[in-house]
Amino acid sequence: MKYHLITLGCPKNKVDSDGIEMLLRSANYRPTERQQDADVLIVNTCGFLEAAKEESIGVLQELGRRKRKHQILVAAGCLVQRNGAEVVKRVPKVDGLLGTRRWMEVLELLAQIRGGKERRRHERYMMLGDAELAGMSYLDANHAPALLGDPAADFMVAMPRPPVTAGSAYLKISDGCNAPCAFCTIPSFKGKLRSRPLEAIVDEASALVAAGARELVIVAQDTTDYGRDRGEPNSLPRLLTTICNRTDDRLRWVRLMYAYPGHVSDELIEVMASQPKIVPYLDMPLQHGDPRTLRRMRRPSRLEMVYDHIEKLRAAMPEIALRTTFIVGYPGETEEEFQGLLDFVRAIEFDKVGAFTFSPEPGTPSAELPDPVDDEVKQERYARLMETQQPISLRKNQAQVGRMLEVLVEGEGKIEGSNDPLLLARSYRDAPEIDGLVLVPGVRGVASGEMIEVNINGAMEYDLVGEPLIAEVFSSKRSTPIALS
Ligand code: SF4
Numbered sequence: 001m002k003y004h005l006i007t008l009g010c011p012k013n014k015v016d017s018d019g020i021e022m023l024l025r026s027a028n029y030r031p032t033e034r035q036q037d038a039d040v041l042i043v044n045t046c047g048f049l050e051a052a053k054e055e056s057i058g059v060l061q062e063l064g065r066r067k068r069k070h071q072i073l074v075a076a077g078c079l080v081q082r083n084g085a086e087v088v089k090r091v092p093k094v095d096g097l098l099g100t101r102r103w104m105e106v107l108e109l110l111a112q113i114r115g116g117k118e119r120r121r122h123e124r125y126m127m128l129g130d131a132e133l134a135g136m137s138y139l140d141a142n143h144a145p146a147l148l149g150d151p152a153a154d155f156m157v158a159m160p161r162p163p164v165t166a167g168s169a170y171l172k173i174s175d176g177c178n179a180p181c182a183f184c185t186i187p188s189f190k191g192k193l194r195s196r197p198l199e200a201i202v203d204e205a206s207a208l209v210a211a212g213a214r215e216l217v218i219v220a221q222d223t224t225d226y227g228r229d230r231g232e233p234n235s236l237p238r239l240l241t242t243i244c245n246r247t248d249d250r251l252r253w254v255r256l257m258y259a260y261p262g263h264v265s266d267e268l269i270e271v272m273a274s275q276p277k278i279v280p281y282l283d284m285p286l287q288h289g290d291p292r293t294l295r296r297m298r299r300p301s302r303l304e305m306v307y308d309h310i311e312k313l314r315a316a317m318p319e320i321a322l323r324t325t326f327i328v329g330y331p332g333e334t335e336e337e338f339q340g341l342l343d344f345v346r347a348i349e350f351d352k353v354g355a356f357t358f359s360p361e362p363g364t365p366s367a368e369l370p371d372p373v374d375d376e377v378k379q380e381r382y383a384r385l386m387e388t389q390q391p392i393s394l395r396k397n398q399a400q401v402g403r404m405l406e407v408l409v410e411g412e413g414k415i416e417g418s419n420d421p422l423l424l425a426r427s428y429r430d431a432p433e434i435d436g437l438v439l440v441p442g443v444r445g446v447a448s449g450e451m452i453e454v455n456i457n458g459a460m461e462y463d464l465v466g467e468p469l470i471a472e473v474f475s476s477k478r479s480t481p482i483a484l485s
Contacts, residue, residue, distance in 0.1 A: 003029045004038035006063075008056050009046025011219045011257070011433065013077055015172040016103050017044045020076065027107050035063060040072045040110060044103075045087075047079030048185065050359050057090050064093030072096065072113050076103055082189040100190060101175065166410045167214040167449030168432050173201050173239065177221035178228065179260060181287070182298040183327065183358065183366040186221055193222070193229045198239055205243045205251075214451055215253040215408055216243070217432060223256055224263030234263075237271040244277045251277055252451060253408070255431060259284040262300045264309045273316035279428035280317035284309070285325040289344025290337040293330050296369065303344065310348055321396075321429040323352040328385055329378030330358045331369035338381050342388050351396045352435055353389040357382050390461050397436075397459035400429070404469065407438045409450045415441060425454070427464065436462035443468060 003024050007017040020042065021031070032038050041063050045056035056079045067073055075087050076098035084097050095113045098106060174195040177187045205216055218240075220226065227235025243254060254277050261284060272278045286306060288294050294301035313320050326341065345353065357378040360367035373381075407425035410432075415422050421444035430436050440454055458465030 001027075001029045001039045002032040002037055003040040003042060004032050004035050005042045005044065006059055007044045008059065009044070009048065009052060009078065011170045011217065012172060012175075012221070013044050013046060015170045015219065016077065016100070018170075020044065020103050020106050023104065023106055035066060036068070038071065040074065041067065042074045042076055042106075045075055045077040045079035047077070047082040047189070049356075049361065053079055053083075057087070060087065060091040060094060064091050067093050072110060074098060074106070074109065074113075076106075078186075078189065082185060164208060164212045164449070166432075167212060167408050167451070169208045169211075169213040169216060170219050171201065171205055171208065171216045172196070172219050173223060173226050173236075174220040174229075178225060179222060180298045182296065182369075183287075183330070183361065183364055185361045185364055188363060190221065193225055195226050195228070195230050195235070197230075198227075198235070198242060201239060202242050202246050206247055209247045209251045212449055214250065214449060215255060215432075216251065217255045217257060219257050222258060222260045222263065224259045224265075224268065234265050234267065237265070237267045240268075240271050240278060241275065244275045247277075252406070253428060254278045255281055255428075257283040257431065260300075261286060261306050261309060264313075266312065269312050269316050272313075280320040281323070281428055281431065282313060282320065283323040283431060287325065287327050288330065288337075288341055289326070289348075290333075290340030293333050293337045293341070296332055296366075297327075297330060298365070307348075321351040322348075323354070323431065323435065324350050325354040325356070326385065327356050327358050328381040329373040329375075331360075331366060331373065332371040333358075333373055333381075338384075342385065345385065345388055345392070349392050349396070350389070351429065352393060353385070354434065355382055355385050394459065394461045397461065397464055400427075400456045400464055401459050403456050404453055405429075405438065405456055405464075405466065406451055406453050407440070407466070409446050409448055409452065410437070411448050412444055413439075423468075425452070429464075436460075436464070438464045438466050440466050440468060 005017060005021060007014055024040075029040065035041060043056065043060050043063065045060070046052040047056065060073070060075055063073055072095045073093055074096040075091065075094050078100055080087055080097045081100040087097065088094060096109050098109060174193055176190040176193045177184075178193045179187070208216060224236055225233070226239060227233060240254060240256075254275070256272070256278070259282055264284065272280070272282070287297055287299050289303070291301040291303060310322065313322070328338065328341070358366070358373070360372070405427040407427050409423060409425045411424050413422040413424050414420065420442060423440035423443040423446055425438045425440060426432065426435070427438050430438070438454060438456070446452060453469045454466030455469055456464050456466045
């Protein structure tokens with residue numbers, strides 16, 4: 001039996017997909033890249049933003065269009081949890097639905113679908129484990145916690161060990177979120193914060209290291225709120241310390257994503273600075289840099305607190321790479337507020353900035369706000385924000401020239417317009433999938449997941465260029481130069 005699994009959305013979804021894959025493999029399913037060869041087609045959907053929803057529906061419809069009679073099509077993940085009814089309506093070929101905290105029931109679901117082939121379609125949906133989900137009548141925020149049910153508890157304790165890709169693995173420490181951000185739908189379908197037990201996370205970390213992980217990327221909706229639901233707020237420093245102490249030296253990097261301003265404690269900064277395995281890198285999505293917009297977003301709006309965090313982080317770890325994310329074009333965002341954001345960006349000088357234009361999500365307080373910003377203005381502000389950040393990112397990257405950095409090899413590429421090899425790698429300054437790369441021209445034959453040391457000799461806005469310090473990794477000489485700005 002073969003499966004074809006497509007994962008959309010964020011790293012948290014990727015972790016769930018890894019779990020689904022492990023379960024399928026344990027039942028002797030094998031992966032296939034080709035849809036036509038698969039017995040089971042699964043799409044782990046994203047439902048965070050309207051555009052992501054449409055992409056998920058589009059992928060499902062495309063699979064449904066080409067689906068053969070014996071094949072089973074399953075929609076899983078956030079969009080299903082958020083609006084299973086719409087998935088069923090728009091993708092009539094779908095055979096099964098799996099909510100976000102029920103992916104561990106994938107094998108039961110497949111068995112039920114097979115057993116119910118002769119039944120009428122709506123009955124088949126009703127068998128899929130979540131009557132409310134399948135009943136196509138839900139979802140509102142109040143309903144979600146009851147819907148999620150107890151199976152989540154099992155997942156929290158014993159998550160199947162996910163595979164390790166290119167020496168890196170995501171480690172999910174909690175699910176759901178307690179924050180009240182006015183634009184975000186996540187708490188409405190993920191529910192409140194639920195932290196996994198510390199021992200379960202540490203066991204999984206050890207297993208991932210044994211399976212080849214040199215890097216663990218800590219993810220959750222809000223990593224810094226870990227433990228609050230267990231009556232132990234600010235447990236993240238203890239968790240990180242335990243992971244570092246209980247894993248062997250094959251683990252080189254522990255990377256922290258999705259920190260919430262206000263939850264970044266002095267203790268956390270101290271642990272980050274003192275544990276050699278924790279990389280000096282922090283992703284702290286701030287969403288905006290003007291207090292008025294932040295208040296309407298229902299986000300922490302005291303910028304002094306953010307400046308204070310950044311000052312302490314930089315004092316404790318002068319090499320730290322700071323990443324953040326902003327939303328532009330939020331309802332009511334005046335030119336003056338937007339200028340406030342640009343001033344903030346110039347003042348802090350983040351190493352890396354991601355940005356989105358605001359899109360109203362049905363059911364969120366933001367969707368009801370007056371004074372929407374025109375699409376054209378949103379796009380123009382997005383471009384101005386990125387133009388403001390680019391020279392800062394370039395300067396930060398140029399400051400790396402001359403440094404020796406350890407990099408994790410992700411794969412090989414080619415220099416454009418030539419056949420010269422190019423090693424693709426990441427330094428501690430780059431998170432997988434969202435940040436830049438360290439390009440090492442003229443080198444081949446280093447396996448993905450290996451770590452080598454490189455001397456940085458070039459910098460672009462997003463990527464760095466380096467040459468390896470170890471002579472034997474050279475197997476050809478670069479003949480085509482890379483264009484550097
Ligand atoms: S902290 Fe993140 S996940 Fe939680 S409500 Fe805010 S935006 Fe959503």
